[in-house]
Amino acid sequence: MAKHFTDERWSDYVRGVLGAAGATAIEQHLERGCEECLQSFRFWRTVAETASNEARVAVPEGLERMARAAYIGWRQLSLLPQRATMARILFDSLSAPLPAGVRSEAASGRRILGRAGSWSFDLRLEPAAGKHLFLMGQVLRSGRGRGRSGLPVILMSTDAVIAETAANQFGEFQLQFDQANGLRIYIDVPGNRPIGMALPDFDNPPAAAKPRVD
Ligand SMILES: [Zn+2]
Structure with missing residues (x-):
């Protein structure tokens, strides 16, 4: 190319x-x-x-x-x-219990896991005061050890940049923002296609896992 x-x-x-x-x-x-x-x-x-x-x-x-x-x-x-290559959401704690093998100690707030190619997202959303949210995330590329630190992480609505930060060498990052629909997180990977993940809409939580009636 x-x-x-x-x-x-x-x-x-x-x-x-x-x-x-x-x-x-x-x-x-x-x-x-x-x-x-x-x-x-x-x-x-x-x-x-x-x-x-x-x-x-x-x-x-x-x-x-x-x-x-x-x-x-x-x-x-x-x-x-x-x-951006957009991640598929594999798991949302609001709609399903944690799958076996996913560590759940200290689980509080909402946990969302997603995958885009060889990249995985692990996001925890903690509500703060009002509509404020605290997001702790980790983005990792499988098969790679410690990545380069400083990957730009950008939170966007459909028409504005809401917040920006950089991931550390372990791919971890934190963001704070007000909850809104249509938010997406992008990782601007140098020399590669960016990857992204849409946050679920907060107004319309996914249909809760139906209680099983046996
Ligand atoms: Zn060109």
Whole structure:
């Protein structure tokens, strides 16, 4: 698969300082119809246009910093949901008892397990005051030992980033947020497709496991 381009390359390209060979590589890649790079290109072109308009009146470094923050926000909001492999929920303690073999000591709150390819999610949701929730999560890749620490973890609604953190070397992370429907957690895996997991809707708990009538 063709490589995409770094932010630095895009920034140089849209400012016309990349050089002929680099520019040709980008143009040929765009002509092959890479949607992700087309979006990057449109974004960086807008940044360049805005920067050149504003340069007369504003401090360019400050604008570049703002553009960079906007770019990160845009990347999270549009690329993560588009590209992520979504986990299947395998278990939700609200609708089923813990399966055998799943450790349940200190079990309180709601526990949700999910899997996306070789990745697994283990989430515990503890209610706090009001609609506030405390989430302790762990995301692990099977067959890998200790992962790299600092994997970005992003909690999103359909149109906004709600909270962000980074997992530690054991894949553990914590988030606090107000309960809402349609929330999703994304892990932005460097150099790979992101993975995601939809949190269950809080207004509509899954149909409780029906008490068995023997
Ligand atoms: Zn591309």
